[in-house]
Amino acid sequence: MTMVTPRVRQDAELLRSVEDFLYFEAELLDEWRLHEWLALFSESGRYLIPSTDKPDGDPARDLFLVQDDRFLLEQRVNSLQTRAAHAEYPHSRTRRLVTNVRASSEDGHVGVRANFAVFRARNGVVDTYFGRYEHVLERSGEEFRFVTRKSILDLDALRPHGKVSIIL
Known part of the structure; x- marks a missing residue:
């Protein structure tokens, strides 16, 4: 799917619906409602964060900081909800x-x-x-679901953080 270019006229209704979806998603993450956030993914959904040295990398060839399919994403969410996730207990x-x-x-x-x-x-x-998001959503009626949720960091390195332990 081609991403939006500046020459494409925006459909105001679509844009407003997508903005509402993204703002709701941000609220779920900030409130640590991770299981509700997970429900925003399609069954084939993927969550990607390319490495900082290859922001436009291909997940089939290049190393990614996060490259989760729906199953791995569910494991990530379950892990973040336990004390075993030391980097996020208590959560940030x-x-x-x-x-x-x-x-x-x-x-x-x-x-x-x-x-x-x-x-x-x-x-x-x-x-x-x-950084920037590059997402692909599927739409069913008024509902959106992530097919691909990609967070591209504009950092040239993960210093001083050293890692990404939260959902971006």
């Missing part, structure tokens, strides 16, 4: 900003691009992750 406080949303519909799917900033506070330290 996060606040997400989603901006510059663009959306286009093609072949029954919706391509989405947006910018994000995620602020993570834990143990008196605030980390900032920022």
